[in-house]
Amino acid sequence: MSRSVLECEGLVRAFGDLVAVDDVGFTIAEGETYGLLGPNGAGKTTTISMIAGILEPDAGSVRVDGEAVTTTTTGAKAGIGYVPQDLAIYPDLTAAENLRFFGKLHGLRGSGLDERVGRVLDVIGLVDRAGDRAETYSGGMKRRLNIGIGLLHEPRLLILDEPTVGVDPQSRNAILESVESLSGEGLAVLYTTHYMEEAERLCDRVGIIDAGRIQAEGARRQLVGLVGERDRVRLGITGRAEHAAAAAASLSAVVEASAGDGCIELIVNDARSALPGIFEAVGSVDAGINGVEITEPNLEAVFLHLTGKALRDE
């Protein structure tokens, strides 16, 4: 096992009565990509903010390469590349100016700065537009610049907070590819998302977070094992999906049931033998079925299994 770059433990943060993050801790090793997977409001951004040293924790500690990170430390922060969830660029400055400014803030200067700015512009594909103001860029270009700033000073730990939200599929794929190649260079990456597919594709290990707590943690295979030898069944529903879910949940073969928008998701022991009974139960509550999908359990199923909720609320 290689050296750990990030170690955090016992992180707690409340906003008034709401405990947004409740005893969160994990480590990330060199070259490893760690995913925090959880729905909106789970506490991902709050956790990351404490790790990046921009939010004071109520309890707990963060170390990067063995050095403590707090809101006032400057040494340890130099090792972190932080890409906020919302765009954090100056629209009235050009890409090159944005990069140069943040590069200088991170202590780069002279030819080293020039070299890194040129390199990052190349990586994020903005060489041709480097002299245009960021406000003239497309959404995808702004996102790429946003990420590029985090890479500029060659951090040991790169923190990406939901970098693909609101991004068109093409840019999204480009972002995922570049994250994959970055971890290959020995960078430790902390990646938050509420997209199960991204976590499955990118992350060596995933922490499933809900309601401020890490519910389970491990490689994809380990997590899926938590669900057991079960299948995931997704039914398209006409009529009241909640009623259909409740009816299905009453069957002994159905382990978990949740209702979505026009569909229900089930975790089922042996889908083949259980399906007729499920169709009957759903039909009995005056709901129609307009589609069936049976898959192997994935992280979404794990989340459902752990929390009784669907990962996505859309």
Next chain:
Amino acid sequence: MIRASLLIAAKDVRQRIRDRSAIMLGLVAPLGLAFIFSLIIPDFGGGDFVVRVAVVDEDGGLVSQAFTDQVLGPFADEGLLEISDAGSRDETLGLVADGGLDATYVIPAGFSSDVLAGLPAEIRVTGNVDAQIATEVAAAIAAEFTGTLTGAQLAAQASGADVGLLALQAAQAARPVVLSEAEAASKVLDATTFFSAGMAIFFLFFTVQFGVASLLEERIEGTMPRLLAAPIPPISIVGGKAIASLAVGVIAMAVLTVASAVFIGADWGHPIGVAVLIAASVLAALGIMAVIATLAKTPEQSSNWQTIVAVVLGMLGGTFFPVSQGPEALADISLLTPHAWFMRGLGELHAGGGPTSVAVPVAAILAFAAVTVGIAGLRVNRMVRL
């Protein structure tokens, strides 16, 4: 820490310079308005300040003669007064009403004999409504003279001396008393300088307002988390904002001073005195605008409140019209603004004072700066967070 502040300041200044509306507000508007105002509004004092008066001497006695010859004469010789030949009382008052004269003295029949008999007597001063300062000067001269007479009368009564003789002597010796008034008049800036200075200090408050308020901007724009994540002390972010504000304020004022002198002929006075006044004023403007920014929740709210405060202080501080022309209470209230002290300081310099003549105005302006920068400093930390 300093390096980080300077980096942030340089970034902010770059953003300001790129913002056309900031250049409009900081340079074009003040210079343009100063030029327009100075064209449409005639001088109310300053270099070639002359009060045009006439004396309607219905008395023709010894004392009235003394007033005309001994008191008004020397002022006329100095060029402060321009004394026209008077016709009848009605004709002269008509001229004053038309603006042909700034003011007139009417010495009623029996004035001299009343004075010599120890009775109260008055010289009536009537001024043109549009020549308020001129009227004040004219009235001050008369008031000093009658005051001297009254003093002599009282002294004579107390000592049992001959009232008439003492009063006459007093009248004839009365001349130097109003010299301080004459000096006050020359502290009034000419219109071009007045409006150049008034508009410069008025718009300075808009020019520096972005400084601390841009912390709100960074939070809205989402760049604050990135600044906080950088390996710099959080306080250096505030430092950068303050430096940017100061730099832009000083640059704008310097450009306005030079441009108004070169292009529209403003006469600012001793350069060191002007520089010190500007430096102090930029600090005070920064402090006042910063306090308001720390009270606001959004950039819009901050900008709205700052605008209101800048306009109210500017009006009260006499940047659009000389407060000396308004009621006395206004002149007093105006001293609660740095603007008034700035204008006052320039008046001192205009009257030929050196850098030390602005010590009191500068101290007053620095007091505004100290208090407001202190309050803002205590409050600003809450703005440097997510």
